[in-house]
Amino acid sequence: MDNISIGIWVTGVMLLLVVIGVRVAFAAAIAGFIGLVWIFSAKMGFEKGFLVAVKMAGTIPHSKVSTLALSLIPTFILIGFLAYHAGLTRALFEAAKRWVGWLPGGMGVATVFSTAGFAAVSGASVATSAVFARIAIPEMLKLGYDKRFAAGVVAAGGTLASLIPPSAILVIYAIIVEQDVGALLMAGFLPGAVSALIYGGLVVLLAVTRKDFGPPVTGFSWKERFESLPGSFPIFFVVAIIVICIYGGVGTPTEAGSLGALMILIIALYKGMRMHALKESLLETAKLTVMIFTIIWGVLLYVRFLGFADLPSAFSDWITGLDQSPMITFLMILCAYAVLGMFMDAIGMLLLTLPVVYPAVMALNGGDAVTAADSAFGVSAVGCSIWFGIIVVKMAELCLITPPIGLNCFVVAGVRPECSVQDVFRGCTPFFVADVITIAVLIMLPGIVLWLPGLMGFT
Amino acid sequence: MSSSSTVLEDGSRLSWADRTLFRFETVLTLLGGIVILLLVFLASVNVLGRWLFDLPINGYVDWVEQAMAFFAFLGIAYTQRMGGHIRMDMLVGHLKGRLLWLSEFISVLLMLGVTLVLIYGSYLHFYRAFQIGDSSLDIDLPTWPAKLVVPVALSILALRLMLQIWGYLRAVKQGDDEPIAVPLIEDAATVAAKEAEAVMGSLTEEEAK
Amino acid sequence: ATEWNVSTWGKRRAFTENLEKLAELVAQKTNGDFKLNISYGGLSKAKENLDGISIGAFEMAQTCAFYHSKKNPTITVAELPFSRDVTLTRMTEIYMELFKHPLVVKDLARWNATLLMPTPMPQYNIVSKSDALNQLADFSGLRVRGPGGIMGVLSKLGAVSTGVPFTEVRQSMDSGVIDAASFAPHAHLATNSYKVGKWATTNLNLGTANCPVIVNTDALNALSPEHKAALLGSVDEALAYYVNNYDNNTTGKYEAAIKESGLTQVTFTAEQTAELNTLAESVRAEWVKENSGDFDAQAVLDFTKAQFAK
Ligand code: NA
Ligand code: NA
Numbered sequence: 015m016d017n018i019s020i021g022i023w024v025t026g027v028m029l030l031l032v033v034i035g036v037r038v039a040f041a042a043a044i045a046g047f048i049g050l051v052w053i054f055s056a057k058m059g060f061e062k063g064f065l066v067a068v069k070m071a072g073t074i075p076h077s078k079v080s081t082l083a084l085s086l087i088p089t090f091i092l093i094g095f096l097a098y099h100a101g102l103t104r105a106l107f108e109a110a111k112r113w114v115g116w117l118p119g120g121m122g123v124a125t126v127f128s129t130a131g132f133a134a135v136s137g138a139s140v141a142t143s144a145v146f147a148r149i150a151i152p153e154m155l156k157l158g159y160d161k162r163f164a165a166g167v168v169a170a171g172g173t174l175a176s177l178i179p180p181s182a183i184l185v186i187y188a189i190i191v192e193q194d195v196g197a198l199l200m201a202g203f204l205p206g207a208v209s210a211l212i213y214g215g216l217v218v219l220l221a222v223t224r225k226d227f228g229p230p231v232t233g234f235s236w237k238e239r240f241e242s243l244p245g246s247f248p249i250f251f252v253v254a255i256i257v258i259c260i261y262g263g264v265g266t267p268t269e270a271g272s273l274g275a276l277m278i279l280i281i282a283l284y285k286g287m288r289m290h291a292l293k294e295s296l297l298e299t300a301k302l303t304v305m306i307f308t309i310i311w312g313v314l315l316y317v318r319f320l321g322f323a324d325l326p327s328a329f330s331d332w333i334t335g336l337d338q339s340p341m342i343t344f345l346m347i348l349c350a351y352a353v354l355g356m357f358m359d360a361i362g363m364l365l366l367t368l369p370v371v372y373p374a375v376m377a378l379n380g381g382d383a384v385t386a387a388d389s390a391f392g393v394s395a396v397g398c399s400i401w402f403g404i405i406v407v408k409m410a411e412l413c414l415i416t417p418p419i420g421l422n423c424f425v426v427a428g429v430r431p432e433c434s435v436q437d438v439f440r441g442c443t444p445f446f447v448a449d450v451i452t453i454a455v456l457i458m459l460p461g462i463v464l465w466l467p468g469l470m471g472f473t
Numbered sequence: 474m475s476s477s478s479t480v481l482e483d484g485s486r487l488s489w490a491d492r493t494l495f496r497f498e499t500v501l502t503l504l505g506g507i508v509i510l511l512l513v514f515l516a517s518v519n520v521l522g523r524w525l526f527d528l529p530i531n532g533y534v535d536w537v538e539q540a541m542a543f544f545a546f547l548g549i550a551y552t553q554r555m556g557g558h559i560r561m562d563m564l565v566g567h568l569k570g571r572l573l574w575l576s577e578f579i580s581v582l583l584m585l586g587v588t589l590v591l592i593y594g595s596y597l598h599f600y601r602a603f604q605i606g607d608s609s610l611d612i613d614l615p616t617w618p619a620k621l622v623v624p625v626a627l628s629i630l631a632l633r634l635m636l637q638i639w640g641y642l643r644a645v646k647q648g649d650d651e652p653i654a655v656p657l658i659e660d661a662a663t664v665a666a667k668e669a670e671a672v673m674g675s676l677t678e679e680e681a682k
Numbered sequence: 683a684t685e686w687n688v689s690t691w692g693k694r695r696a697f698t699e700n701l702e703k704l705a706e707l708v709a710q711k712t713n714g715d716f717k718l719n720i721s722y723g724g725l726s727k728a729k730e731n732l733d734g735i736s737i738g739a740f741e742m743a744q745t746c747a748f749y750h751s752k753k754n755p756t757i758t759v760a761e762l763p764f765s766r767d768v769t770l771t772r773m774t775e776i777y778m779e780l781f782k783h784p785l786v787v788k789d790l791a792r793w794n795a796t797l798l799m800p801t802p803m804p805q806y807n808i809v810s811k812s813d814a815l816n817q818l819a820d821f822s823g824l825r826v827r828g829p830g831g832i833m834g835v836l837s838k839l840g841a842v843s844t845g846v847p848f849t850e851v852r853q854s855m856d857s858g859v860i861d862a863a864s865f866a867p868h869a870h871l872a873t874n875s876y877k878v879g880k881w882a883t884t885n886l887n888l889g890t891a892n893c894p895v896i897v898n899t900d901a902l903n904a905l906s907p908e909h910k911a912a913l914l915g916s917v918d919e920a921l922a923y924y925v926n927n928y929d930n931n932t933t934g935k936y937e938a939a940i941k942e943s944g945l946t947q948v949t950f951t952a953e954q955t956a957e958l959n960t961l962a963e964s965v966r967a968e969w970v971k972e973n974s975g976d977f978d979a980q981a982v983l984d985f986t987k988a989q990f991a992k
């Protein structure tokens with residue numbers, strides 16, 4: 015059997031293992047190991063092939079994990095776990111309410127913008143939704159907003175956390191495709207802001223067109239507005255640190271993340287966080303870090319096997335050989351992601367698919383050295399790898415609010431017993447439409463993604 | 474996708490073994506968390522020192538690269554105990570009773586297999602570095618301690634997996650609905666509630682309402 | 683048919699043309715019966731290529747001596763500063779002689795590895811984004827990424843060795859994790875270091891990195907006589923092609939890029955060069971002292987030095 019057939023078989027085994035409920039990291043590691051044994055045995059006999067595979071596999075966990083750029087991940091996670099203790103969520107929501115609450119559907123708009131603000135200290139969408147489900151939903155219900163809408167806007171707002179830095183998932187994407195982490199983080203800013211604006215516009219539109227939508231909150235004086243700001247200053251600090259460090263060339267992304275985490279930690283301690291809460295935050299951070307790193311090395315073991323089987327290049331040859339326009343193929347890939355995302359977690363989905371899909375997308379665009387002018391998607395090779403990263407992360411986020419497994423919706427329903435999961439999914443429908451519009455905009459206007467990285471010299 | 478679940482306890486030997494190992498795993502995970510905190514301090518001092526006083530930490534890159542294996546691996550068994558390694562539970566979520574425990578048993582057995590292979594392979598990787606005195610690029614830190622963390626942490630994971638195999642076998646035999654010492658499958662809403670709780674940590678009364 | 687997996691890293695560039703040409707020649711000579719499949723990073727991390735060869739996971743790989751000096755101490759001799767700028771053709775000859783030295787052969791045999799051919803590179807020069815360099819004392823506190831020999835000399839002037847990954851060089855320089863990178867022209871081009879830098883040295887003669895192509899000894903011995911002949915018989919031609927390509931297409935391109943980006947060119951005076959050479963002398967002596975416990979380092983140094991003097 016040739017290597018490519020082995021590659022396809024082993025990939026099938028991996029998907030089977032994932033479907034029957036083996037932990038994703040280990041399903042990938044098992045498949046990768048079986049694949050290595052298979053390939054080496056075919057070449058040098060089973061006994062020797064097995065031993066070579068064991069030795070090869072044994073180098074991967076340590077070597078893949080000790081990648082400098084990955085050190086960013088735990089700092090981003092820590093920021094998220096500490097942000098709540100620093101009192102940022104309530105302060106943000108309060109400020110947003112006073113500043114934009116007067117708009118039609120004002121509480122919804124305030125929720126969108128405060129989740130967007132919280133996204134700047136949180137790397138995880140699910141956590142953001144969980145926090146705001148406690149803060150924003152009760153207030154909206156009190157004012158007579160529709161239950162489904164209130165739940166939907168919180169679930170959808172949470173997804174902004176993965177585009178607006180800090181974002182663990184963008185870091186993981188950058189590592190997998192070997193693109194500059196800083197460039198990807200900067201690239202996330204504008205699309206995140208555009209997403210938030212589209213969400214906000216949608217809420218206003220809904221409020222204007224529907225009867226009994228829920229009242230705006232008015233009557234805040236300018237003094238009250240300005241008084242609400244200091245509480246949310248740490249957010250601006252974190253954003254400033256990240257921008258100054260990465261864009262201004264003061265430090266690496268890891269250093270930016272660390273400075274942010276340190277500052278949030280100091281504020282949390284000042285706000286009275288106890289030893290117990292710190293310990294819990296560290297445990298949770300460590301657990302999530304281990305989860306992410308395990309899936310990274312597990313999947314990279316499988317990717318190493320793919321390297322030997324040469325499956326990615328075979329796949330991209332096939333994709334580029336299709337008799338249709340590259341854009342159609344690209345849109346079909348995105349649809350495949352939408353379907354896959356219904357059933358899978360974002361990080362797992364990206365890690366499992368990117369090693370094969372990413373080279374294919376790059377090839378579709380015209381290869382590793384193509385200029386924007388000669389390319390299929392109007393972006394240079396470097397631009398394509400950044401642009402595709404943002405789009406695919408946005409796709410993965412979209413899946414957090416679609417049935418049957420929309421994690422953000424489950425979280426909101428879990429926190430608010432009065433909302434059923436069905437309610438939340440229903441409430442998310444308009445935001446699903448908004449996300450599709452956002453993705454279309456990002457595909458048509460790659461400049462939104464590439465402008466900031468372009469200023470840094472990534473074009 | 475699920476990422477955390479409950480483990481039931483009782484007075485049996487299995488449960489005792491589970492709790493004892495769990496205490497040990499918790500300490501290791503907390504150690505991993507502390508290493509993360511140290512990384513945060515180190516990186517902050519490095520960037521501030523460099524920016525303000527032009528005094529970076531010598532060998533910063535080497536230290537970070539050596540530290541990573543610690544926080545990436547020390548908590549691996551704890552995460553398994555807590556059901557924290559993500560998976561797709563679309564299918565297993567619908568199984569009940571013996572069939573469920575049988576499928577969990579198979580899944581954990583497969584994990585144990587690959588873990589044992591990796592323990593041996595990563596031990597060899599460590600041993601090569603140890604034998605030749607392999608060192609980091611700039612300040613010649615020995616690389617073997619970080620490489621040793623991998624087989625050690627994976628060995629603890631192997632212990633955890635053996636315990637779970639014991640637990641699932643018992644459950645298959647007894648046909649329990651709620652066996653001890655193994656993470657129970659929870660519906661998405663419960664998982665979500667816990668996810669939320671983890672972020673919130675210590676809530677004040679008022680906010681919890 | 684025989685297929686060999688070949689592990690290198692990064693993208694196809696001047697640095698990898700010896701491998702690419704070798705693969706082309708071998709396929710030609712055997713009518714496609716012996717294939718070298720070159721993988722850019724798919725088979726191993728750059729720093730673990732020697733491990734991969736030792737394990738037998740792939741049959742051929744490119745590696746650099748300074749990535750793991752303790753694993754291949756003998757060939758780090760070629761990274762020492764000999765204060766001589768020799769042509770790439772001459773570099774090739776020196777390496778080929780060194781690779782046949784019994785102590786070197788023995789050193790690599792521990793990894794089940796045989797040195798097949800070198801990847802000769804011009805003397806490394808520095809691109810830096812720090813303030814202008816006016817005197818040697820300005821090296822003090824400069825954070826530089828570079829191989830052992832150069833860093834040995836520069837650290838005597840107070841420079842700090844900082845080993846960021848190859849792919850992160852530009853970003854590290856941008857953010858100040860490193861102030862300078864020491865590379866051969868092709869690598870300055872590949873990392874875009876010159877787009878961030880403010881000045882570049884033009885006549886540093888403190889050595890280059892030694893990045894040989896190695897093969898798994900068992901795999902080499904298992905080749906059929908025709909295949910083996912095709913492989914070994916193609917080395918000289920592959921190297922000649924490599925050198926020609928490097929001299930004519932890469933070095934000039936780099937020099938033009940430096941000019942176009944407006945970097946200040948730092949050219950060391952005769953006195954400064956003399957001072958650097960004195961430091962280089964002591965770095966060579968230290969190398970001998972450091973390695974004498976493991977092998978006859980003095981003999982290897984003398985041998986290499988004689989080659990450079992020719
Ligand atoms: Na974020
Ligand atoms: Na979904």
